[in-house]
Amino acid sequence: MRRIILTTESGADLPKDTAEKHEVQVVPMHVIMDDKDYLDGTLAVQDIYDYHERTRKIPSTTATNAHEYEHFFKRIKADYPGCIIIHIGYTSKASSSFQNALIATENLDDIILIDALNVTGGLAAIVMYAVDLLEKEPAIEPENLVGKIESIIPKSRLAFVPGSLEFLKAGGRVSNLAYLGGALLKIKPCIELKNGKLVSTKKYRGKMSAVTEKLLQEYLNQYDIDKGQLYLLYSIGLDESIKDRMTAIAKEHGFKNIKWMQAGAMISTHAGPGGFGVAGIER
Structure with missing residues (x-):
């Protein structure tokens, strides 16, 4: 039986302890402040508020790029040889992140990409639905798991x-x-x-x-x-x-x-x- 690894983006706001407990792999998006690029999760939220208080400006944000996705997926493949990755991504209607994931996986096998059409807690809810399914039925076929995940996205x-x-x-x-x-x-x-x-x-x-x-x-x-x-x-x-x-x-x-x-x-x-x-x- 091949292991299934669930992945998502930091824009899901999945708590770190929850991600670690359920072994969900999270790829960071980006926050750019004062011309410095921070990986989401490395910059304290309070620093953003302090920056706005000083400047009346807000940082900008950018998607995970294709190179980062490729490195992310290859690292998982190296850590879990023979695994199948199911990536539950940030909505493609509000970010280029999902398109970048598609580009990164053109020449990679056994990676299934799902556009969750949601962000923050809505995306997290879908990810945790997938976590629960996989933990209840660890031998589930990847195609069946994907079908069930896709069926609840509109919900x-x-x-x-x-x-x-x-x-x-x-x-x-x-x-x-x-x-x-x-x-x-x-x-x-x-x-x-x-x-x-x-x-x-x-x-x-x-x-x-x-x-x-x-x-x-x-x-x-x-x-x-x-x-x-x-x-x-x-x-x-x-x-x-x-x-x-x-x-x-x-x-x-x-x-x-x-x-x-x-x-x-x-x-x-x-x-x-x-x-x-x-x-x-x-x-």
């Missing part, structure tokens, strides 16, 4: 709100006028993944404590999420009392396995501090 649901519009403005994602209007009215956009693309679907008004509660309640009422696992996402700066309330709401809806995940440097560069999100897989 992975992600929604989040940024803590403020500052980082969206700094990154050119909202105009100055929209920023000023949003700041004055305390409006926060809800961002969801639709067909692999990040889309603003609705707007919430008020303090973050009220916004997060409304987002989570509406999300859980709208989607019939599998009660086996719910992923709650945050970026540094989200108040602990809000996290406690979100956990309580999730439990009220019948979720027993609730996993909090912190946004890494790459995702935080776009979302900013104090953000909140939720991800899960529909039944």
